[in-house]
Amino acid sequence: MVVRVPSGEDQRLADHVVRLVTDLTAAVARDRDPLTVASRPAPDGSHVLVPALDDLLHRVRELWWQRLEPADRLAVQVAAMHRDPRPTPLGEVVKACRLAAACGHELTIPEFTSLTCGSVKPGPRATWQAEVGTRPYGIGHIGEFGSIRAANAAVWDTIETNRELLRDRLRTSSPLLAGVAARGWEEPAVSVWATATQRDHDDPSLVTMHQIARRAGVTAAEADRWRSQHAAFPQPEPATSVWYWPLVERWLSDNNHLPDPVPDDRPTLPRDRSF
Known part of the structure; x- marks a missing residue:
């Protein structure tokens, strides 16, 4: 067996591993629990005590990982995903993409939070705002909708479309990486800022002017011009900026402004923001 003597940082890590093995051997000989030999910083800024065995394994993994070629690191990362029966966290997928870049497989990745989170929040005058990602890095504002369900659907559609873009x-x-694309990924975290009463009384037939414009296949300015120039155009619900769609649909049909079929009123996707 040939033993290569490490140098620099590798040498210090190797020496530390030898000391940890010695301490563990002594602890076992005394029939005692493994010594606590180190502390590591936690995400919240505090420090956690690390048992000697955990620290030893961590250092050994570091030494081993540093000696792998980029292609081997990618293979190890992907193999670890396949061994885990749980849905794959998006952070692990992105890590695989970055390892692939070191192997010559350049990938443009949608902004991370546009793949993982979104929210539906109350907007002005009874509207609901749909957002994806976290500012200032995420996609941000998608649009305003007349119902919680429509806004929620727009958020999920945006996230899923960005995920499918990455899968492609x-x-x-x-x-x-095709094997990574075939795996089940963790569910996005979509929060809906609505009370139980608001959810119970949510009416999907309520629409905003932007939704009306999309369904009619025109710009929001054109739809708003119809509203201002035609007295017969339906009025919004009292003290709101939302309209009752069946009434608007009838007016559009009567005035030859209703396409067949009616387009989906959700945002044009994907909205790709890259790193």
């Missing part, structure tokens, strides 16, 4: 890029990049 993984499939065409390499066989290893």
